[in-house]
Amino acid sequence: MKTLNILLVIILTVFGSYSLPAVADDQDANLAAQVVTAIEKSGDASMIQQKNTGGGIPALTMTVNPDGSEDYSVTLQILALMTALGFLPAIVILMTSFTRIVVVMAILRQAMGLQQTPSNQVIIGIAMFLTFFIMSPVIDRMNTDAIQPYMNESISAREAFDRVQVPLRDFMLKQTRVKDLETFVNMSGSDATDPADVPMTVLIPAFITSELKTAFQIGFMLFLPFLVIDLVVASVLMAMGMMMLSPMIVSLPFKLMLFVLVDGWNLILSTLAGSFG
Template sequence: MRGEGTLRQGKRGQASGGKPPGGRLALLVALLLLPTAMGLAAPGVPALAVTTEGSGEQTYTVTLQILGLMTALTLLPAAVMMMTSFTRIIVVLSILRQALGLAQTPSSQILIGLTLFLTFFIMGPVLDKAYQEGVRPYLQEEISVTEALVRTREPFRHFMMAQTRETDLQLFAEIAGQKAFESPAQVPFSLLVPAFITSELKTAFQIGFLLFIPFLIIDLVVASVLMAMGMMMLSPMLVSLPFKLLLFVLIDGWSLLMGTLASSFYIAP
C-alpha cells in the first residue's frame, strides 16, 4: 500500500543517516548569516570611553554624554525647587491660603503653576547668563563638557550666594568641618545648596508672618463681636472669610504680593 511504502522510505532515510530538507535549509541559512552576525558583533566605536587630549582636557563619547544628560534630567525637578526662587514663593503662597481661611482655593495645581512661571520670570537673567556663557559655547563646540558645566554653574552660584545668610553658611561649614572661606567661589555646592534652602525657608516664613497679621486681626475682631452678641454657635471663620476676601481684593493683594516676591530676590551682578 501507499502508506506502507512511505513508511519504508522514511525508515530507510533514517537508517541511512539522511537529514530532512527543512534541516538542510536551516543549516544553509545559518552558514550564510554567520559572517554577517560576526560583523555586527565586532566592536565598533566604544560606547563608554574617556579620551585625554594633549592639553589635558578629557572628552567623552556621545553615549556617555547622553547617559549623563538623562541622569541630569531626573534631577531637574529637585534642582528647580532647591536652587531657584521656587521654595520661597510656594511657601508664601501656601501660608497666604491658610491665612485667608481657604482650604482648597486656589488649588495646589494653580499655586504650583503660578510659582513655576513666576520662578522663570525671576530666574530669567540667571538662565540667560548660564546659556550664553556655558550652553551656547558648548553647542558651538568651542569648549569642552567640563568647562561648560563650570560656566553654567557659576550664575546659579552667584544667585544663591546673594540670597544666603552668612550664619547659615557658617552653620553648615561647621557641621562639615570646613574652615572659613576667603571668597564665595571657594564655597562648594554641597555646602551652598543646604544653606541656601535654609535661608529661603527663613525668609518665606518671615514674609508669611507679615501676611498673616492683618487676617488674624480680622479673625479676632469678628470673634469678639460674635461673642459680645452672644452668637457663640456661629463660626467666626465663616463670618470673617468675606471680610478677609474683601480686604485682599480692595488692596489689590495679588499684585502687591507678586511684586513683593519678585523684588525680594537680589540678582547678583
C-alpha cells in the same frame, strides 16, 4: 530587494558583524560589497575597531585633548545627561526662587481661611512661572556663558559644566544668610573662609535654610491683618451672644474684601519678585 540588502549590510557593519545574508543575485552581492568597502574607507575609527575586535558598540571611548583634558564618548554623555535629568525637579525646586514663592502662597491661602482655593495646581503654576521670571537673568547668563559655547563646540563638556555653575552660585550666595552659611561650613568641616570658595554641597543646604526662613517671615507678615479681622469678628460675635456661629464663616467675606480692595495679588507677587533683587 536591493534596498533591503543595503540596510542590512549597514546594520551589520555598525554592530560589528559582517556575516552577509544570501543575496538574490550577483548584482545585489556586488552592491553589498561596494557598501562595505565604502564604509571601511570612510575613516570611521569606531567601525574599523569594531570590525577588528568583533565586539558591539563600545560603552566608553575616552579621547585625550591636546591641553590634557579628557572627553568621553557620546554614548556615555547621553547616559550622564539622562541621569542628570532625574535631578532636574530637585534643582528647580530647591536651587531657585521656587521654594520661597510656593511656601508664601501656601501660607497666604491658610491665612485667608481658604482650604482649596487657589488649588495646589494653581499655586504650583504661579510659583513656576514667577520662578522663570525671576531666574531669567540667571538663565540667560548660563546660556550665554556655557550652553551656547558648548553647542558651538568651542568649549568642552567639563568646562561648560564649570561655567554653568557660576551664575547659579552667584544667585544662591546673594540670597543666603551669612549665619546659615557659617553653620553648614562648620558642620562640614570645610576650611573655606571666602563665600566664593564654599562648595556647592555646602551652599545648597544653606540656601534652602535661608529661603525657608525668609518665606516664613513673609508669611508671618501676611498673617497679621487676617488675624486681626478674625479677632475682631470673634469679639463682636461673642458680644452679641452668637457663640454657636463660627467666626471663620463670618470673617471670610471680610478677608476677601480686604484682599481685593488692597490689590493683594499685585502686592504679594511684586513683593516676592522684588525680594530677590
